[in-house]
Amino acid sequence: MPLIKNGDWADDEFATVADDAALPEGAVIVSLARFEKERAALLARNARLGVHLAAPQSPEALGEDVHRLSVVVLDFPAFKDGRAFSWARLLRTRLGYTGEIRAHGAFLVDQLAHMMRVGFTAFDGDARITPQALASALGEISYRYQPAPDGQKTIRQLRAR
Amino acid sequence: MYRYDEFDARFVAERVEQFAGQVARRLAGELSEDEFKPLRLMNGLYLQLHAYMLRIAVPYGTLAPRQLRKLADVARRFDKGYGHFTTRTNMQLNWPRLADVPAILRELATVEMHAIQTSGNCIRNVTADHFAGATPEEIEDPRPLCEIIRQWSSLHPEFTFLARKFKIAVGATVHDRAALLYHDMAVEIVKNAEGRTGYRVSAGGGMGRTPYIAQLMCEFVEREDILAYLEAVLRVYNQDSRRDNIHKQRIKILVNAIGAEEMRRRVAREFEEIKAQGYLRLPQEELDRIAAYFAPPKFEPIAEPVAEYEAARTKDKRFADWCAHNLAAHRAPGYAIATISLKPIGGVPGDCTSEQMEAIADLMDAFGLAEIRVSHEQNLVLPHVKKRDLPAIFARLSELGLATPNAGLVTDIICCPGLDYCDLANARSIPIAQKIAGRFADLKRQEEIGELKIKMSGCINACGHHHAGHIGILGVDKKGVEHYQLQLGGSGAEDAAIGEIMGPGFTAKEITDAVERVVDEYLRLRQPGERFLDTYRRVGMEPFKNVAYLEQLHAAY
Numbered sequence: 001m002p003l004i005k006n007g008d009w010a011d012d013e014f015a016t017v018a019d020d021a022a023l024p025e026g027a028v029i030v031s032l033a034r035f036e037k038e039r040a041a042l043l044a045r046n047a048r049l050g051v052h053l054a055a056p057q058s059p060e061a062l063g064e065d066v067h068r069l070s071v072v073v074l075d076f077p078a079f080k081d082g083r084a085f086s087w088a089r090l091l092r093t094r095l096g097y098t099g100e101i102r103a104h105g106a107f108l109v110d111q112l113a114h115m116m117r118v119g120f121t122a123f124d125g126d127a128r129i130t131p132q133a134l135a136s137a138l139g140e141i142s143y144r145y146q147p148a149p150d151g152q153k154t155i156r157q158l159r160a161r
Numbered sequence: 162m163y164r165y166d167e168f169d170a171r172f173v174a175e176r177v178e179q180f181a182g183q184v185a186r187r188l189a190g191e192l193s194e195d196e197f198k199p200l201r202l203m204n205g206l207y208l209q210l211h212a213y214m215l216r217i218a219v220p221y222g223t224l225a226p227r228q229l230r231k232l233a234d235v236a237r238r239f240d241k242g243y244g245h246f247t248t249r250t251n252m253q254l255n256w257p258r259l260a261d262v263p264a265i266l267r268e269l270a271t272v273e274m275h276a277i278q279t280s281g282n283c284i285r286n287v288t289a290d291h292f293a294g295a296t297p298e299e300i301e302d303p304r305p306l307c308e309i310i311r312q313w314s315s316l317h318p319e320f321t322f323l324a325r326k327f328k329i330a331v332g333a334t335v336h337d338r339a340a341l342l343y344h345d346m347a348v349e350i351v352k353n354a355e356g357r358t359g360y361r362v363s364a365g366g367g368m369g370r371t372p373y374i375a376q377l378m379c380e381f382v383e384r385e386d387i388l389a390y391l392e393a394v395l396r397v398y399n400q401d402s403r404r405d406n407i408h409k410q411r412i413k414i415l416v417n418a419i420g421a422e423e424m425r426r427r428v429a430r431e432f433e434e435i436k437a438q439g440y441l442r443l444p445q446e447e448l449d450r451i452a453a454y455f456a457p458p459k460f461e462p463i464a465e466p467v468a469e470y471e472a473a474r475t476k477d478k479r480f481a482d483w484c485a486h487n488l489a490a491h492r493a494p495g496y497a498i499a500t501i502s503l504k505p506i507g508g509v510p511g512d513c514t515s516e517q518m519e520a521i522a523d524l525m526d527a528f529g530l531a532e533i534r535v536s537h538e539q540n541l542v543l544p545h546v547k548k549r550d551l552p553a554i555f556a557r558l559s560e561l562g563l564a565t566p567n568a569g570l571v572t573d574i575i576c577c578p579g580l581d582y583c584d585l586a587n588a589r590s591i592p593i594a595q596k597i598a599g600r601f602a603d604l605k606r607q608e609e610i611g612e613l614k615i616k617m618s619g620c621i622n623a624c625g626h627h628h629a630g631h632i633g634i635l636g637v638d639k640k641g642v643e644h645y646q647l648q649l650g651g652s653g654a655e656d657a658a659i660g661e662i663m664g665p666g667f668t669a670k671e672i673t674d675a676v677e678r679v680v681d682e683y684l685r686l687r688q689p690g691e692r693f694l695d696t697y698r699r700v701g702m703e704p705f706k707n708v709a710y711l712e713q714l715h716a717a718y
């Protein structure tokens with residue numbers, strides 16, 4: 001499955017592993033349940049690790065371990081389910097996580113600009129989620145009223161100049 | 162009033178083009194209706210029973226004459242020549258074509274208007290007291306804070322896909338005219354013990370199928386922290402609300418499931434964190450900058466009593482009646498707040514034709530009135546009228562059919578569009594409201610009855626605020642037949658209360674008689690000085706129930 005990262009297609013270097021499957025060599029993404037169960041072994045592997053959180057799961061469950069992860073995957077079971085917007089924000093602010101935040105699931109092109117603002121950096125969506133779609137979505141609205149983790153200047157800051 | 166600068170203007174213009182793109186993708190079949198739905202809703206576009214409906218935002222209910230003219234213009238060019246003012250102080254067009262909507266929005270943008278977030282699961286258009294800036298009762302004009310909230314909530318990146326809609330209202334008086342505690346979040350401007358101005362915040366109010374009165378979240382939030390506090394409430398809501406049952410996803414359900422105490426704790430945790438990070442601090446300069454836009458007009462020093470006004474009242478009974486019911490006290494001597502009733506007997510509550518809107522705008526220009534308000538009671542309000550101008554204004558309003566002297570009386574009925582327009586409706590509401598208003602048309606009788614708020618919804622969604630009516634009427638479907646349930650004792654004011662359901666519903670034929678019997682019973686039972694609501698609170702449901710069902714009893718024998 002191709003991903004979008006840094007505005008362009010990128011290979012997914014992580015294997016997403018089901019809870020009952022054996023771990024392959026190399027970088028893997030596991031569920032929160034598996035992470036909690038096999039925490040020590042997973043962190044001890046000499047490979048990059050990611051955790052896939054379901055929509056109701058707060059990243060706070062990861063605690064300090066979040067800093068040992070290379071990717072946190074946040075889930076959109078339906079585009080209407082906007083909890084991941086707050087989870088991404090919480091990862092960036094309260095938890096101070098600086099790694100990849102990847103959106104997975106049924107999100108829409110029309111949500112990409114908001115997702116970038118709250119801290120997502122990678123997108124794993126349906127066929128309509130392309131670098132071109134991302135670029136045009138990001139160009140639609142030039143100014144923003146709210147401060148957000150992307151650090152973009154707000155309208156109030158621009159006015160003050 | 163607020164004026165867009167280059168940033169606001171570009172923001173709205175780009176939002177229009179963004180939406181135009183979404184409409185084009187829908188028309189080209191690139192978006193399914195299911196995917197288009199949340200996108201169009203976020204821009205105020207509904208698919209109704211017969212056509213699309215576009216809900217245009219009137220932020221905190223304030224309009225300038227040029228904006229009123231533009232509303233008239235789009236209603237005429239793209240619709241059937243009238244608009245409908247709603248309990249959210251917005252204006253709805255009932256018959257626009259999808260392909261025309263981008264053009265309508267471009268027109269609106271030329272007068273600094275939009276339809277952003279008038280629907281959808283996001284932070285909705287913020288509402289305020291319609292007497293803001295004019296009433297002597299208030300601590301300060303609530304609209305600067307409303308405008309700050311409008312900006313903060315516009316395309317908020319984190320809160321645009323909430324579990325459900327989220328409505329915020331702001332008030333600044335003890336006497337609540339904005340149904341504050343029926344909102345998802347209510348902000349009251351208050352003074353603390355040291356005399357400092359700040360905000361009391363409540364959350365978890367709402368109507369719909371499970372009505373709740375909002376619960377106190379924080380007694381006093383400092384001015385500079387208010388956006389941090391609002392963001393904290395929204396974050397807790399977005400994270401913790403249910404998403405598995407559309408009827409249980411409003412914040413009122415969350416607050417009542419975990420309890421106000423736990424909600425306060427969760428909000429406080431987010432709040433302290435946001436505050437510490439400082440990114441949402443609202444500097445006094447910003448408050449002052451926005452408040453300057455809302456500075457009141459320069460009031461002329463006018464001595465009371467105003468001779469022309471008093472003379473006209475003595476001479477013209479109709480004018481005197483209108484003054485008695487449609488005027489409210491103003492902060493400046495020689496001025497009044499005038500309500501233009503959109504409830505002519507037999508008319509559609511809240512409807513206004515393009516000709517009427519234009520004529521009102523002309524009248525505003527002629528008398529130097531810079532703004533008009535839309536009230537949640539579906540009327541219009543001229544906030545700063547010189548009393549000496551009132552006779553001429555009344556004469557003009559009379560010619561326009563806009564001088565019904567019934568503000569706050571029993572025929573000033575709040576009513577949702579119901580089955581005549583709305584695809585969620587169980588029953589028609591407009592014809593019932595018209596019949597009830599017709600029954601009580603006699604002004605003497607209305608005066609005898611006094612303050613009595615009838616509010617009516619065509620379904621449990623409660624757009625007509627029936628839970629908050631002194632007499633609430635709810636349209637229900639009983640085996641395919643329209644029925645109407647009565648609720649008594651609700652209030653949307655500072656003594657907020659949810660009406661109590663009387664019992665089985667009435668048919669369309671019975672409901673007007675039932676309401677009349679309830680009102681007559683009140684007249685029989687009341688003690689001196691009691692409003693309907695006071696009598697109801699004293700005597701309870703029983704006596705009213707005993708008379709309301711008379712007709713069915715007769716029919717049974």
Ligand code: SF4
Nearest residue numbers: 577583586619620624
């Ligand atoms: S209360 Fe029901 S019928 Fe009335 S407008 Fe709202 S959804 Fe439609």
